[in-house]
Amino acid sequence: MKLNCKKFWIICIAIPLIIVVCAQMLHHSTNSILYFREKTGIKSSDHGFDVNFLTSDKEVYYNNESIEINCSWDKIQDPDNPPNEETYFQMRILTPTHSIVWSSERFYENGMGIQKDFVLSIENDLNVIHSTNLTISLYYYASANPATESYNHNTTIIILKEGNISISEMNLNKQVYYASEEITIHLIYDLSYDLEYEDSYIEFEIFNSTQDLIWNSSRFYENGNNIEKIVNITIQDLNLKINKSTLINITLHYYYQSNIRPLKKEYYFQNSTLEIVENPQFNATKLSINKQIFYYEEILKVNVSWNLSYTPEYETSYVQLIIFNKSQGLVWNSSKFFEEGIWEKQIEIKISELNVNWDNLFNPYYVCLLFYHNSFINSSEKAEIIFNITFVIEKKHEMLPIIAHSILNKAGTDLTRYDFFFIAIPAIPISAFVIVILFTKKKKLVEEIIVEY
Numbered sequence: 001m002k003l004n005c006k007k008f009w010i011i012c013i014a015i016p017l018i019i020v021v022c023a024q025m026l027h028h029s030t031n032s033i034l035y036f037r038e039k040t041g042i043k044s045s046d047h048g049f050d051v052n053f054l055t056s057d058k059e060v061y062y063n064n065e066s067i068e069i070n071c072s073w074d075k076i077q078d079p080d081n082p083p084n085e086e087t088y089f090q091m092r093i094l095t096p097t098h099s100i101v102w103s104s105e106r107f108y109e110n111g112m113g114i115q116k117d118f119v120l121s122i123e124n125d126l127n128v129i130h131s132t133n134l135t136i137s138l139y140y141y142a143s144a145n146p147a148t149e150s151y152n153h154n155t156t157i158i159i160l161k162e163g164n165i166s167i168s169e170m171n172l173n174k175q176v177y178y179a180s181e182e183i184t185i186h187l188i189y190d191l192s193y194d195l196e197y198e199d200s201y202i203e204f205e206i207f208n209s210t211q212d213l214i215w216n217s218s219r220f221y222e223n224g225n226n227i228e229k230i231v232n233i234t235i236q237d238l239n240l241k242i243n244k245s246t247l248i249n250i251t252l253h254y255y256y257q258s259n260i261r262p263l264k265k266e267y268y269f270q271n272s273t274l275e276i277v278e279n280p281q282f283n284a285t286k287l288s289i290n291k292q293i294f295y296y297e298e299i300l301k302v303n304v305s306w307n308l309s310y311t312p313e314y315e316t317s318y319v320q321l322i323i324f325n326k327s328q329g330l331v332w333n334s335s336k337f338f339e340e341g342i343w344e345k346q347i348e349i350k351i352s353e354l355n356v357n358w359d360n361l362f363n364p365y366y367v368c369l370l371f372y373h374n375s376f377i378n379s380s381e382k383a384e385i386i387f388n389i390t391f392v393i394e395k396k397h398e399m400l401p402i403i404a405h406s407i408l409n410k411a412g413t414d415l416t417r418y419d420f421f422f423i424a425i426p427a428i429p430i431s432a433f434v435i436v437i438l439f440t441k442k443k444k445l446v447e448e449i450i451v452e453y
Helices: 002-030 400-411 417-452
Strands: 049-056 060-062 066-075 087-094 100-103 111-121 132-142 148-160 164-172 176-178 182-192 198-207 213-216 224-234 245-258 264-277 281-289 299-309 315-324 330-333 341-350 365-375 380-393
Touching: 049 132, 049 148, 066 087, 066 132, 087 111, 164 245, 164 264, 182 198, 182 245, 198 224, 281 365, 281 380, 299 315, 299 365, 315 341
Parallel strands: 060 148, 176 264
Antiparallel strands: 049 066, 066 111, 087 100, 087 132, 132 148, 164 182, 182 224, 198 213, 198 245, 245 264, 281 299, 299 341, 315 330, 315 365, 365 380
């Protein structure tokens, strides 16, 4: 029990001693450490100075402006201090990390109501080109032992760099479009501004050939570096009046306004002219033939009509009439009709001129209307069958021209005079026999008519 009481008294004596020693150490260390005093009108009877005021003309500045600083202090030399003691005031501007951006000369004079004014260019004197926060402070130094230094009447100011835009890339997927296509814009840019003190955005705008605004995108307010945007624009949504083709202008509209200064600016970047071309149009209105069964010596008559429209500068287009057999073999084709407009034609085709195998006819045959289109705008090509009508070809074996034609096809060459002689030998008696029969029938028919009469 006695031991515990002894320990208690030792602890009671030790704690106050420790507190006193720590306080003395803290007092000596603070005299040698740079620190900020936030209180206005600091007085120090120990060092004989008093800061009356420290003001700046604004709280927020742009980096192309100037700062006006006004300050006043009282400074009295303490007679108890050594005569060679150095004391002075100095105006300083510091960064958030307490680095000195700018400092004035040292002011050693003593007196009451000492006043100093400063006008500083932020770009030239402070060498500040980016947005940042700075602290204006009146620095006091006394070389007495221990030396004393302090920062008084700290005033924070905000430095802004005026908002700006930088375009790294703005590309369009092409320069000529069909009215049914989409315009794709790829944009990479930097946009800088202070969200609290400034407003800024970009948007795309489209003007027609008479410079009327016909479309604008949503506004993009995002700020930062290497911002990427991909915008797709459907041309049909622009409600353009297109006569063959028309021109439009796409621009990037940049807007900036300061909320603390009467400062506003608008720029238009990357003015791109695009051409919008009508889609090619083809409309077949009629395709008909005179009948469905044909013989060698007959004529196939085709009636056809269509409407064709395209832009020859950027595309090739034509209409053509073709005939092919059931095996998709081409047996005939017309010339190509490139002319635009509404057309109606009647085309006559000799069956004998078709490229067919008369010994083995591949029935049925198809009359078709072909629409061909080749676009230089998007490098596309197509051939499309619009109509098709079927017909068949039959042979008349009793007809001598057909027989002769068949013989010619088999021989694969022209007949010589000996070939004709060979054909004529059996043909002469056959022809005579046919004539006799016809004459006999005719005579008998006449006699019968006379008798009846």
